[in-house]
Amino acid sequence: MSINYQTLSFDYQPCREQSAQSGAEQAAYPVIVVGAGPVGLATAIDIAQQGVPVVLVDDDCSLSTGSRAICFSKRSLDIFDRLGCGQRMVEKGISWNVGKVFLKDELVYTFNLQPEAGHNRPAFINLQQYYVEGFLLERAQQLPNLEIRWKSKVVGVQQNGAPGSHDASVTLTIETPQGRYPLRGRYVVAADGSRSPMRNLMGLDSKGVTFKDRFLIADVKMEADFPTERWFWFDPPFHPNQSVLLHRQPDNVWRIDFQLGWDADPVLEKTPERVIPRVRALLGADARFELEWVSVYTFSCLRMERFRHGNVLFAGDSAHGVSPFGARGANSGVQDAENLAWKLAMVLEGKASDALLDTYASEREFAADENIRNSTRSTDFITPKSPVSRVFRDAVLKLSRQHPFARQLTNSGRLSVPAVLRDSPLNTADGDCFEGTMAPGASCVDAPVLVAAQPAWLLQQLGQQFTGVLFCGEQGVDQATRAALDALSVGPIPLKLVVVTRGELQAAVVASASISVSHSTSTKVAHDAEGHANARYDAKPGTFYLIRPDQHVCARWRQLDVDAVTQALKRALCVEAMA
Numbered sequence: 001m002s003i004n005y006q007t008l009s010f011d012y013q014p015c016r017e018q019s020a021q022s023g024a025e026q027a028a029y030p031v032i033v034v035g036a037g038p039v040g041l042a043t044a045i046d047i048a049q050q051g052v053p054v055v056l057v058d059d060d061c062s063l064s065t066g067s068r069a070i071c072f073s074k075r076s077l078d079i080f081d082r083l084g085c086g087q088r089m090v091e092k093g094i095s096w097n098v099g100k101v102f103l104k105d106e107l108v109y110t111f112n113l114q115p116e117a118g119h120n121r122p123a124f125i126n127l128q129q130y131y132v133e134g135f136l137l138e139r140a141q142q143l144p145n146l147e148i149r150w151k152s153k154v155v156g157v158q159q160n161g162a163p164g165s166h167d168a169s170v171t172l173t174i175e176t177p178q179g180r181y182p183l184r185g186r187y188v189v190a191a192d193g194s195r196s197p198m199r200n201l202m203g204l205d206s207k208g209v210t211f212k213d214r215f216l217i218a219d220v221k222m223e224a225d226f227p228t229e230r231w232f233w234f235d236p237p238f239h240p241n242q243s244v245l246l247h248r249q250p251d252n253v254w255r256i257d258f259q260l261g262w263d264a265d266p267v268l269e270k271t272p273e274r275v276i277p278r279v280r281a282l283l284g285a286d287a288r289f290e291l292e293w294v295s296v297y298t299f300s301c302l303r304m305e306r307f308r309h310g311n312v313l314f315a316g317d318s319a320h321g322v323s324p325f326g327a328r329g330a331n332s333g334v335q336d337a338e339n340l341a342w343k344l345a346m347v348l349e350g351k352a353s354d355a356l357l358d359t360y361a362s363e364r365e366f367a368a369d370e371n372i373r374n375s376t377r378s379t380d381f382i383t384p385k386s387p388v389s390r391v392f393r394d395a396v397l398k399l400s401r402q403h404p405f406a407r408q409l410t411n412s413g414r415l416s417v418p419a420v421l422r423d424s425p426l427n428t429a430d431g432d433c434f435e436g437t438m439a440p441g442a443s444c445v446d447a448p449v450l451v452a453a454q455p456a457w458l459l460q461q462l463g464q465q466f467t468g469v470l471f472c473g474e475q476g477v478d479q480a481t482r483a484a485l486d487a488l489s490v491g492p493i494p495l496k497l498v499v500v501t502r503g504e505l506q507a508a509v510v511a512s513a514s515i516s517v518s519h520s521t522s523t524k525v526a527h528d529a530e531g532h533a534n535a536r537y538d539a540k541p542g543t544f545y546l547i548r549p550d551q552h553v554c555a556r557w558r559q560l561d562v563d564a565v566t567q568a569l570k571r572a573l574c575v576e577a578m579a
Helices: 038-049 074-083 086-092 129-140 197-201 272-283 329-348 356-382 387-400 479-489 505-513 532-536 562-572
Strands: 029-034 054-057 071-073 094-096 098-103 106-112 124-126 146-149 153-160 169-176 179-190 206-210 215-221 230-234 243-249 253-259 290-297 300-304 312-314 448-451 454-457 467-471 496-501 524-527 544-547 553-557
Touching: 029 038, 029 169, 029 329, 038 054, 038 074, 038 129, 038 146, 038 329, 054 179, 071 074, 071 329, 074 086, 074 129, 074 329, 086 129, 094 243, 098 387, 106 387, 124 243, 129 146, 153 179, 153 197, 179 197, 179 329, 197 312, 215 272, 230 387, 253 272, 272 290, 300 356, 312 356, 329 356, 448 532, 467 479, 479 496, 479 562, 544 562, 553 562
Parallel strands: 029 054, 029 179, 054 146, 098 230, 179 312, 467 496, 496 524
Antiparallel strands: 071 124, 094 124, 098 106, 153 169, 169 179, 206 300, 215 253, 215 290, 230 243, 243 253, 448 454, 448 524, 467 544, 544 553
C-alpha cells in the first residue's frame, strides 16, 4: 500500500512532564533533538541506535510538502544504510551517475560521477524530501528509546551549570496545545531549520552573502522518455540568457529549475499562467503534464560563527546554509548528524571528554566553509555578476566542447562530496608511506567482499563503534598479530575487528579459520576477492586502519602496534582532556 507522506498528520500526545507536580525537579534526558526534518531525524536515530535515550520535539505535526531537497549523495546513502533505512531509499529513489551540460541547444560535455565498478550505492539518488523524512520517521518509530513529540514548540532556552561540567544541562520551555512545560536535557541538538527558533531564542545569528537572483522550482508530473541523468542548460533557446536544470524524481515527477533574475516578481512567477508557458517551451507545445508543486527561492551562503554554544549544538540548516547548486544542503546536514551522534554517545557514556564535542563544531565548521566556498563558486559561474564574467563563462563553455582543461573550469553546480577532515585533532598523522585517498580524516569508501562466503560490502562491517581493519594476504594471521587483536578487543574501548583477506578463496578460508580472538564476538572476516578493498585502501599484508564510529579514517599503519593504536584511540576520544 502506497503512503502519501505529504498528507500524514500526527496527533499531539500529552507527556509525563505535563502531569508532574508543579515545581518538582525533573531528571534530565541525555539528549533532546529539536526539529523532525531529515537532519533531526537522522541525529535522533543515530544516537538512539547507540543505546542513548532521546526525545525529539517538533513544532509541527506533519512532514514536508513539495520535493524540496531531492539529491542525496552516496555518502548520505552510506549513512542511511547505517541507520537502517538506506535500502528503502535506494529502491524508491531514482539512481543516477551521469550528468550533461548544454550551451544553448548543443551538448558541451558529459560527466560520470562514478565511472568505476565495485560500489554498493550510486553516486546520487533523486528522492523527494517527504519520502526521506517518511522513511526516517518509520525507522525512528521502531526504536524504543526514541520518543517523538509533535506540536511541541520551543519558546524558551536556559542553560544550567558550568559548560563542560557533569551537572551542566539545558532547560527548554515547550509550548503545546495544552499549555507550556519545562523539558530538561543534558545536551540539546538544534536541527530546526534555516529560520531556527533555537538560534533566535539564544540571540545568535548566521552571517554570509545573499545572492541577487531568483529561481523557480517546478515539480512537473508527466510521462517522458528522458534518460535518468542530470541536465543543465546555459542560455537555452527555450529560456534565453538564463539557465535551466532538469532532474527526474520517482512517481513520474520531474524537477525543473528556471533561473528568473533578480527583478522577477516571486508571487507572480509562481502562478500557473507564468509557470506553464515556461514548461511548455522546454517540453514542447503538445506536452501533457500537470504541476505538482511550485516555489520561487532566493538563496544565500551563510553560517553561524560557532556550532556549539554550551550544551546546545547546532546542525543542518540551523547552523549553515548554501545555494541548492551541488546538492550540499541536506547532504552536509546528514553528515553533521553522523559526526555528532557518536561523540554525544561517547561523552554520555563517560568514555570521552566533553571536549570531544568541541571537535564536532570545528570539524563541521570546516566542512561548512568548504561547502560554502564551492557553492559560491558554482553560483558565481551560473549567474555572472558582470559582462566580463559572462564573457569568461561563455568562453569556458565553448572551449569545453573539445578541451578537457576547460571542463575543469565549467561549474554547473559541482556536486557534493564529503569533506576530508585532514586537520582534525582526532587524527593520528601517518608515520608510514601511503598512497590514495584514504588518509586520516577521509570517509571510508566501499568495496565488494565475501563474508562467510556470501557477497557483502566492506562498509556494512564498519561503523557504530570504533573498528580496527587488518589487511592480510594468503598467509593469514600469525600468533603475534592474533594476540594484538585480542588485546584491542578487550581494551577500555573495545574495538570491533575486521580482517580482510586476499588471494585465492581456499587460502582465505584457511586464513579465516586461523583467526581466533578469544574475547571478541564481533570479529568479522571479509575476503577481498576482487581486490577493490586492498587497492582503495592502499593495503599490503599487515596494514591496519583505525576507523571512527562515523566511518572516517582515524589512523593507519603498515604494521599493527597495540600501543600505537591505543594512543590513537585516546587522541580520537580527547581522553587526555578528561579530569
